[in-house]
Amino acid sequence: xxxxxxxxxxxxxxxxxxxxxxxxxxxxxxxxxxxxxxxxxxxxxxxxxxxxxxxxxxxxxxxxxxxxxxxxxxxxxxxxxxxxxxxxxxxxxxxxxxxxxxxxxxxxxxxxxxxxxxxxxxxxxxxxxxxxxxxxxxxxxxxxxxxxxxxxxxxxxxxxxxxxxxxxxxxxxxxxxxxxxxxxxxxxxxxxxxxxxxxxxxxxxxxxxxxxxxxxxxxxxxxxxxxxxxxxxxxxxxxxxxxxxxxxxxxxxxxxxxxxxxxxxxxxxxxxxxxxxxxxxxxxxxxxxxxxxxxxxxxxx
Amino acid sequence: xxxxxxxxxxxxxxxxxxxxxxxxxxxxxxxxxxxxxxxxxxxxxxxxxxxxxxxxxxxxxxxxxxxxxxxxxxxxxxxxxxxxxxxxxxxxxxxxxxxxxxxxxxxxxxxxxxxxxxxxxxxxxxxxxxxxxxxxxxxxxxxxxxxxxxxxxxxxxxxxxxxxxxxxxxxxxxxxxxxxxxxxxxxxxxxxxxxxxxxxxxxxxxxxxxxxxxxxxxxxxxxxxxxxxxxxxxxxxxxxxxxxxxxxxxxxxxxxxxxxxxxxxxxxxxxxxxxxxxxxxxxxxxxxxxxxxxxxxxxxxxxxxxxxxxxxxxxxxxxxxxxxxxxxxxxxxxxxxxxxxxxxxxxxxxxxxxxxxxxxxxxxxxxxxxxxxxxxxx
Numbered sequence: 003x004x005x006x007x008x009x010x011x012x013x014x015x016x017x018x019x020x021x022x023x024x025x026x027x028x029x030x031x032x033x034x035x036x037x038x039x040x041x042x043x044x045x046x047x048x049x050x051x052x053x054x055x056x057x058x059x060x061x062x063x064x065x066x067x068x069x070x071x072x073x074x075x076x077x078x079x080x081x082x083x084x085x086x087x088x089x090x091x092x093x094x095x096x097x098x099x100x101x102x103x104x105x106x107x108x109x110x111x112x113x114x115x116x117x118x119x120x121x122x123x124x125x126x127x128x129x130x131x132x133x134x135x136x137x138x139x140x141x142x143x144x145x146x147x148x149x150x151x152x153x154x155x156x157x158x159x160x161x162x163x164x165x166x167x168x169x170x171x172x173x174x175x176x177x178x179x180x181x182x183x184x185x186x187x188x189x190x191x192x193x194x195x196x197x198x199x200x201x202x203x204x205x206x207x208x209x210x211x212x213x214x215x216x217x218x219x220x221x222x223x224x225x226x227x228x229x230x231x232x233x234x235x236x237x238x239x240x241x242x243x244x245x246x247x248x249x250x251x252x253x254x255x256x257x258x259x260x261x262x263x264x265x266x267x268x269x270x271x272x273x274x275x276x277x278x279x280x281x282x283x284x285x286x287x288x289x290x291x292x293x294x295x296x297x298x299x300x301x302x303x
Numbered sequence: 304x305x306x307x308x309x310x311x312x313x314x315x316x317x318x319x320x321x322x323x324x325x326x327x328x329x330x331x332x333x334x335x336x337x338x339x340x341x342x343x344x345x346x347x348x349x350x351x352x353x354x355x356x357x358x359x360x361x362x363x364x365x366x367x368x369x370x371x372x373x374x375x376x377x378x379x380x381x382x383x384x385x386x387x388x389x390x391x392x393x394x395x396x397x398x399x400x401x402x403x404x405x406x407x408x409x410x411x412x413x414x415x416x417x418x419x420x421x422x423x424x425x426x427x428x429x430x431x432x433x434x435x436x437x438x439x440x441x442x443x444x445x446x447x448x449x450x451x452x453x454x455x456x457x458x459x460x461x462x463x464x465x466x467x468x469x470x471x472x473x474x475x476x477x478x479x480x481x482x483x484x485x486x487x488x489x490x491x492x493x494x495x496x497x498x499x500x501x502x503x504x505x506x507x508x509x510x511x512x513x514x515x516x517x518x519x520x521x522x523x524x525x526x527x528x529x530x531x532x533x534x535x536x537x538x539x540x541x542x543x544x545x546x547x548x549x550x551x552x553x554x555x556x557x558x559x560x561x562x563x564x565x566x567x568x569x570x571x572x573x574x575x576x577x578x579x580x581x582x583x584x585x586x587x588x589x590x591x592x593x594x595x596x597x598x599x600x601x602x603x604x605x606x607x608x609x610x611x612x613x614x615x616x617x618x619x620x621x622x623x624x625x626x627x628x629x630x631x632x633x634x635x636x637x638x639x640x641x642x643x644x645x646x647x648x649x650x651x652x653x654x655x656x657x658x659x660x661x662x663x664x665x666x667x668x669x670x671x672x673x674x675x676x677x678x679x680x681x
Contacts (some may be wrong), residue, residue: 207418
């Protein structure tokens, strides 16, 4: 009886793995399949605002898949240029985050073990406030009569307020500020576990501190850099809130285009097509990230 | 242009007798003194071991030589050149780290070439020297491997090659065998010594394993609490320890505490509460009559017999309270009337000469010759 039960009940290992898989299936896979389905449908005035893909009429199953939205993505300049602009903004954000985040992560990883946790806490502290609130607060700082401009005018560095609010500069500022911890955390985790005798060995063999950093620390933190950059880049491409609040009319980002299609044009199929195309584009760096991680694991075993 | 004065200065020195001079080196960490006024001279092409238990300051001294720590005070001269002001990357010193510290992202070849590349040596010279040193340590066929693809012994050889390839004036070995299995240690010790002899390098090694120090080193220094206790060849330190610490740290020994009761130029008598009769030692000591001393007698110098030996001194009666067969010898613990336990290593040859090997609970006599006792100041 027991043996019979064992055959049909999932084993412990399978049962444990099944939980996250079921979660991902219900809340990620199914909705995404729905989005794919809608992207191949036609616009319709009604509820829901799109046509059915499969219809059963007079004993015949009709399958209609409309690829027009995808073709339109390529034809209309707006989509291509907003994709490119999103990638550019995300790339610059990632680069700036890396330039600021690497020294911070390095400093924290090399500081006294007792103060490390306090410093990491300080990096993560902003997460206790919602992204929306932090971005609103940013408006108060960068707007024409905001803290930053008033302070600079008071010191006498500038006479006219700097136009940051409602420009792409504002978007960069908000994005770098918000995404910086995502880069610092994985980088810190890599730097802190590095064996410092490797640096001593490099000095001993004649490498000056800077050379030892370039030849030893930097290559050994490569995977931390890649993980951090992807954690910034991937969500930054689809970012909506920050450019919406801080950016201007010239800030073209794919998240905004998607929002427009859904809520202004009520064109769900077109919006779904935009979404699917974006996910496809992001799959490339994500797959690469996965590949690098697997390589690292294989290298260790 | 050659400086004639410098030449004559060098020529006047005896051949490399004080190649490395460590003069009054002190290292303090906060309130604690890790290295306490150490003075040592190390000869050219010598394998010198710093021996001590963990925390005795031997590793700190090694790191000072490498430049990874700066001495609080004192001077270090290598070949007449003061090292104190040189950072590690400018010193003619290379170190083989305890954990080997091989760069995990570089191949064996690249690890070994690293030091030469920092020197800016020409590419073909680097290739030749790397190939030669990998050949020396028999790792040529693993040149393209990454460190994690090698066994512990292979990693050690790569680490050795990496620290030898720059032809340092001084090679430092930090616990070279500690990461290896006990089984392959002994073989590796001899291999390492052979390689070091081939390349004529002056070498300082740090170890807590007295057997390792005795197998490998030409001379060794026993360290305790930051101080040098004794310097000498393994034979000198083992046979003629200068202190209780040396005698007990290197090998095991029977220690008798007592007082000098008769002091002649060629012999002394020591009276100890642990033995019924006096100890007779065939060499004199300097010191007042009655001064407290400790007498060390090595277990392999202690003889065991069923009958009382034919002497008036240097023997005691006791009961075998423990024994262990070790193959080449048998270890006996003999409890004397005073409660003192005397350890004796009796060789298998000696045992076969006896009618019956002493067993547990047997009453036996332990004895030793007049030259076996080493008198140590208290």
